[in-house]
Amino acid sequence: MRYADYQIRLDRDFVKCKLCPHECKIPPGGKGICNIRKNIDGKLYSLNYGKVLSYAVDPIEKKPLARFHPGSFISSVGTSGCNLKCDFCQNHELVNCRLPNYEISPAELLKLVKRDNTIGLAYTYNEPGIWYEFVLEMAKLIKGENLINVFISNGYIQKEPFENLGIYLDAVNIDLKSMNPSFYREICGADPNPVIQTIKTATNMGIHVEVSTLLISGLNTSTEEINELAKLIAEIDENIPLHLSRYFPAHKRNAPPTLVTDLFKAYSIAKKYLKYVYLGNI
Numbered sequence: 001m002r003y004a005d006y007q008i009r010l011d012r013d014f015v016k017c018k019l020c021p022h023e024c025k026i027p028p029g030g031k032g033i034c035n036i037r038k039n040i041d042g043k044l045y046s047l048n049y050g051k052v053l054s055y056a057v058d059p060i061e062k063k064p065l066a067r068f069h070p071g072s073f074i075s076s077v078g079t080s081g082c083n084l085k086c087d088f089c090q091n092h093e094l095v096n097c098r099l100p101n102y103e104i105s106p107a108e109l110l111k112l113v114k115r116d117n118t119i120g121l122a123y124t125y126n127e128p129g130i131w132y133e134f135v136l137e138m139a140k141l142i143k144g145e146n147l148i149n150v151f152i153s154n155g156y157i158q159k160e161p162f163e164n165l166g167i168y169l170d171a172v173n174i175d176l177k178s179m180n181p182s183f184y185r186e187i188c189g190a191d192p193n194p195v196i197q198t199i200k201t202a203t204n205m206g207i208h209v210e211v212s213t214l215l216i217s218g219l220n221t222s223t224e225e226i227n228e229l230a231k232l233i234a235e236i237d238e239n240i241p242l243h244l245s246r247y248f249p250a251h252k253r254n255a256p257p258t259l260v261t262d263l264f265k266a267y268s269i270a271k272k273y274l275k276y277v278y279l280g281n282i
Helices: 106-116 128-144 159-166 181-188 192-204 223-237 260-270
Strands: 007-009 015-017 037-040 043-046 054-059 073-078 120-123 148-153 171-175 208-215 242-246 277-280
Touching: 007 043, 015 043, 043 128, 054 106, 073 106, 106 120, 106 128, 120 128, 128 148, 128 159, 159 192, 171 192, 181 192, 192 208, 192 223, 208 223, 208 260, 223 242, 223 260, 242 260, 260 277
Parallel strands: 073 120, 120 148, 148 171, 171 208, 208 242, 242 277
Antiparallel strands: 007 015, 037 043, 054 073
């Protein structure tokens, strides 16, 4: 465990977590929505500091990042937990801590990255925002070695914590799941506005930004929504690449895979606004 950043102590030993927009008010012995930050005797602790569930060397395009050091390989690391509850989660075994974890220090992880001779480290697989304390410490070490930090995130993080981490980030891929607040609320347990804010903040900080949207036929594939999505990104920066990915049944959602025709239709719409649009999982 590690004492958690961004917390406020309340009455009766409750603690408010200020890391993400949920701002969980956590009673003694309780955990936040992420199931990772726990109130112990009126203080908030991170339960996944230094715990790794997955480490691999991946092509940078797998993150996905299409226009950032193409053709290179990057070390990739993840742990347990997430602050969203998407019923289609493709990494739910990791998110729900159903795999064994290994304890590792930032210095030991740095040795792995240097051993594998990659361009740097991607924080990915689960939501790295709730691994905040470890990611921040690791990102400083990576940057100190003139290597690259990549943040693959749902973007559901408060502005101040992101800005403090963003100083050390070279690239991000933010998962903007839908433009529809009811989609976020009912399917993911969140709100799109903080995610959009993170995209804007990262762009304004000069971080390389790409955006991903998993398309699910009948839920977020309408002409109106794709127009709204692409137009929003273009208003931030028309050079931001957009990845439109095909859904396959996973976790709690058993609906059929996304119709390929829906992806090509979305591609055609998005290309009216954006210079770079990519289709994934087809």
